[in-house]
Amino acid sequence: xxxxxxxxxxxxxxxxxxxxxxxxxxxxxxxxxxxxxxxxxxxxxxxxxxxxxxxxxxxxxxxxxxxxxxxxxxxxxxxxxxxxxxxxxxxxxxxxxxxxxxxxxxxxxxxxxxxxxxxxxxxxxxxxxxxxxxxxxxxxxxxxxxxxxxxxxxxxxxxxxxxxxxxxxxxxxxxxxxxxxxxxxxxxxxxxxxxxxxxxxxxxxxxxxxxxxxxxxxxxxxxxxxxxxxxxxxxxxxxxxxxxxxxxxxxxxxxxxxxxxxxxxxxxxxxxxxxxxxxxxxxxxxxxxxxxxxxxxxxxx
Amino acid sequence: xxxxxxxxxxxxxxxxxxxxxxxxxxxxxxxxxxxxxxxxxxxxxxxxxxxxxxxxxxxxxxxxxxxxxxxxxxxxxxxxxxxxxxxxxxxxxxxxxxxxxxxxxxxxxxxxxxxxxxxxxxxxxxxxxxxxxxxxxxxxxxxxxxxxxxxxxxxxxxxxxxxxxxxxxxxxxxxxxxxxxxxxxxxxxxxxxxxxxxxxxxxxxxxxxxxxxxxxxxxxxxxxxxxxxxxxxxxxxxxxxxxxxxxxxxxxxxxxxxxxxxxxxxxxxxxxxxxxxxxxxxxxxxxxxxxx
Numbered sequence: 001x002x003x004x005x006x007x008x009x010x011x012x013x014x015x016x017x018x019x020x021x022x023x024x025x026x027x028x029x030x031x032x033x034x035x036x037x038x039x040x041x042x043x044x045x046x047x048x049x050x051x052x053x054x055x056x057x058x059x060x061x062x063x064x065x066x067x068x069x070x071x072x073x074x075x076x077x078x079x080x081x082x083x084x085x086x087x088x089x090x091x092x093x094x095x096x097x098x099x100x101x102x103x104x105x106x107x108x109x110x111x112x113x114x115x116x117x118x119x120x121x122x123x124x125x126x127x128x129x130x131x132x133x134x135x136x137x138x139x140x141x142x143x144x145x146x147x148x149x150x151x152x153x154x155x156x157x158x159x160x161x162x163x164x165x166x167x168x169x170x171x172x173x174x175x176x177x178x179x180x181x182x183x184x185x186x187x188x189x190x191x192x193x194x195x196x197x198x199x200x201x202x203x204x205x206x207x208x209x210x211x212x213x214x215x216x217x218x219x220x221x222x223x224x225x226x227x228x229x230x231x232x233x234x235x236x237x238x239x240x241x242x243x244x245x246x247x248x249x250x251x252x253x254x255x256x257x258x259x260x261x262x263x264x265x266x267x268x269x270x271x272x273x274x275x276x277x278x279x280x281x282x283x284x285x286x287x288x289x290x291x292x293x294x295x296x297x298x299x300x301x
Numbered sequence: 302x303x304x305x306x307x308x309x310x311x312x313x314x315x316x317x318x319x320x321x322x323x324x325x326x327x328x329x330x331x332x333x334x335x336x337x338x339x340x341x342x343x344x345x346x347x348x349x350x351x352x353x354x355x356x357x358x359x360x361x362x363x364x365x366x367x368x369x370x371x372x373x374x375x376x377x378x379x380x381x382x383x384x385x386x387x388x389x390x391x392x393x394x395x396x397x398x399x400x401x402x403x404x405x406x407x408x409x410x411x412x413x414x415x416x417x418x419x420x421x422x423x424x425x426x427x428x429x430x431x432x433x434x435x436x437x438x439x440x441x442x443x444x445x446x447x448x449x450x451x452x453x454x455x456x457x458x459x460x461x462x463x464x465x466x467x468x469x470x471x472x473x474x475x476x477x478x479x480x481x482x483x484x485x486x487x488x489x490x491x492x493x494x495x496x497x498x499x500x501x502x503x504x505x506x507x508x509x510x511x512x513x514x515x516x517x518x519x520x521x522x523x524x525x526x527x528x529x530x531x532x533x534x535x536x537x538x539x540x541x542x543x544x545x546x547x548x549x550x551x552x553x554x555x556x557x558x559x560x561x562x563x564x565x566x567x568x569x570x571x572x573x574x575x576x577x578x579x580x581x582x583x584x585x586x587x588x589x590x591x592x593x
Contacts, residue, residue: 024407032414035417035421037440038425111324115325118317122317130321137332141572144573147559147569150560168331174324232423234422249534270429
């Protein structure tokens with residue numbers, strides 16, 4: 001390539017990168033704006049949230065975040081009944097979500113990893129059938145299972161209990177845990193495990209002393225996605241819980257249809273609610289495609 | 302029987318089975334069992350609220366549903382929503398993937414920011430879009446006002462537009478991830494030789510790019526179509542199926558029949574029709590994907 005040629009190309013390349021950067025800016029603004037606006041609204045007072053036209057510059061307030069948990073102690077002006085319920089219940093709902101998510105993740109990861117290891121290493125009879133069957137439950141519309149489960153839970157007494165909800169979440173996230181963990185096990189070489197077996201280790205020891213340490217990263221990614229799945233689940237929580245076991249999404253959805261609701265307060269609750277997702281997106285980025293396709297599509301690095 | 306202690310040939314053989322048992326039994330217990338129960342119930346006339354014992358009516362529920370104008374309308378609404386969302390998401394995802402295929406500084410951060418909506422809870426998305434689309438205070442309404450000069454009432458005048466917009470916002474990055482993975486899987490030497498051979502942009506796409514990304518595009522469309530078909534949380538919280546029944550997609554309709562009108566038998570029958578459609582869709586797409 002002659003220098004003359006390169007000289008002529010420079011403006012063209014400049015133009016190209018200008019186009020790339022402006023397109024990227026448009027894309028980022030489009031996808032980040034609602035999230036930005038959500039967080040911004042969380043820092044607005046009731047009057048600021050209800051201003052027309054919307055305020056793009058304002059004096060931020062932390063009042064909403066304090067009100068979520070401490071409204072009883074703070075001085076409050078005109079409030080609706082709904083807001084009292086919201087404000088005094090928020091910590092209970094966060095606690096419920098936390099308990100249910102944590103327990104479901106632990107159980108689903110444990111059971112799922114066991115099965116994934118067996119499917120990956122030993123391929124017992126019917127592995128393909130079982131793997132496919134487990135995957136097909138993912139395609140199942142939740143509403144189809146929800147109706148029988150609802151009546152079943154009411155009859156058995158699992159309705160409005162933690163174990164009931166946790167069991168369901170474990171079941172619905174098992175396919176994910178199994179497929180995801182299998183894809184990670186498939187990637188590590190078997191040689192070390194076989195050597196350990198030959199040296200007289202029991203299969204169980206080989207599993208947790210040799211195989212598991214090699215998939216720590218994958219285990220972390222799996223747990224990350226499970227967190228999102230369970231933390232975000234709505235339909236079953238809506239149908240199977242009452243106040244004492246209600247999770248955050250049900251509480252947030254309950255604000256629908258309220259006229260004159262304090263959007264600042266709702267936005268603050270929602271901000272806290274989506275915070276795990278905002279953190280996890282950075283950690284899970286590399287595994288995003290794999291996580292969204294049950295490990296069936298690996299994707300690029 | 303000890304897997305842990307002294308190794309015996311039996312425990313070695315049982316080990317893989319033991320690992321699988323908890324997972325498989327849980328799935329059977331909580332999926333197969335309720336599904337069979339529901340299938341049975343779909344042949345009965347049963348209203349959970351009245352508390353009368355279920356009355357066996359054979360295929361009456363199915364016959365009535367398949368001939369019902371109302372159910373047909375719900376199908377049309379659902380198909381409109383699915384077709385519009387998936388088509389727009391594909392176009393945006395396709396464009397974004399080609400944008401991020403180029404190497405530039407800050408690309409990783411941009412990809413992360415663009416894909417953030419994927420992890421946001423659907424309920425939070427739905428409820429917050431109510432505020433964004435609010436007829437008086439909504440910031441989208443304000444932007445629309447700047448553009449067309451009048452206060453657009455999205456949720457009452459264009460509810461379908463609102464739910465499609467919301468879905469496109471959340472799921473376009475999903476398409477982008479698939480297509481980007483496809484683009485990055487194209488062998489470097491093919492791209493280089495197409496450059497050397499001076500292939501036109503159209504031919505390069507047709508002979509080099511498309512064959513590689515085609516299976517991934519098919520998979521992406523499969524996943525998205527089925528997920529869009531089942532969409533519940535976001536639409537339920539944004540419009541609740543309204544105004545009237547303008548955005549009442551199938552899953553919301555089933556929810557209403559089952560838990561607001563308590564026509565349980567009818568709801569389970571409808572749920573099974575829904576399930577069959579999903580299974581058919583899966584098969585059609587899998588065959589398409591496999592043929593490639």
